Amino acid sequence: MKKESIFAAIMASAIMLASCSVSEQGSSDNGKKGAGNNAAQSTGDFKYGKIDIPGKDGALCGAPIYIAYENGYFAEEGFDVTLISADFETRKIGLNNGSIPIVNGDFQFFPSIENGINVKVVDGLHEGCIKFAVNPDSDIKSVEDLKGKKIGVDEIGGTPHQVASLWLENAGISADPSDGEVTFLPYSDGNLEFEALASGEIDVAALWDPLGSIHEKAGDVRILFDLGTDPYFADHFCCFLYASNKILEEDPEEVAALLRAYRKAQEWIYENPEESVDIIINKNYASIEDKELAVDLIKSYGFPSAAEHDENWDTHVEEDVKYFVDGLAKIGYLKSDPDQFAKDIYQKVEVK
16 A cells, blocks of 8 residues: 555544543633633624634643633634534534634644645644653664654554654654554553553653653653654644635635734743743643643743744745645655645735
């Protein structure tokens, strides 16, 4: 089976990250601007009405979603938002029919777009947030040592799996399961993945932050790969924002309003990392108690300032789309012409 066919099959069955359990999100009384949707709810003024946004996956890097909700930025822009958990199929259906107007995700969406999901990249969200961990005494020192090894992931087709696949393929190691050079094992809970690593059931645990960083700080693991510092991935978006083509065609201003909310949140996080972490921890959006570590991680994700949004931001997003399109085409995970495909899947939205 060709690699692009295998990748398409993986994408069709993949579900997005759901490894960290979080509580139902309500409004906040943290005294932050907007306090969730309360301000707009008090007047009933929601220009765009009720929408669902996937934002309950437990990942620390989802901070802009949590802050846009808690600080009332979605409400300010006219949205009565409900944060939901949604697997890949739910996201695909919602994007196609417009009931879910926007989602975040990495380059794993690119082959899915090639295979018919009606979305476009409209913005960049953040940089690296995934680490691959090994036991402290492991003889695995680099990617070249992974041939014949077992790698734990949250799900087959999820972001850690696809990051690992691209990392392996760039090193000349096939991530195609039929080749048998590596084996991927899914664990729905990150803690189970760490137990599997400790017991020797797997050789490497590929994880979202904050779990990898928490265990690294505790001395339980050694980090083999950091998405934020690896030469291939560093300084590139690991997560983009994808908008429904239906909404883009029918009401592009709705998408612009959503991006304004996300950008307000990104800029607020940049200016207020400690306060952002307080909200995330207090509202149980991510499973981390170490505030100092959480603040360090939040700062490492490259959330932009207002000045950065004004300085060739859209060009940066477009260039990173092309960067990962080229990378996936090189290893056979995309069959389209890279130059044309990169142009087709990105749409600049006038946000101001």
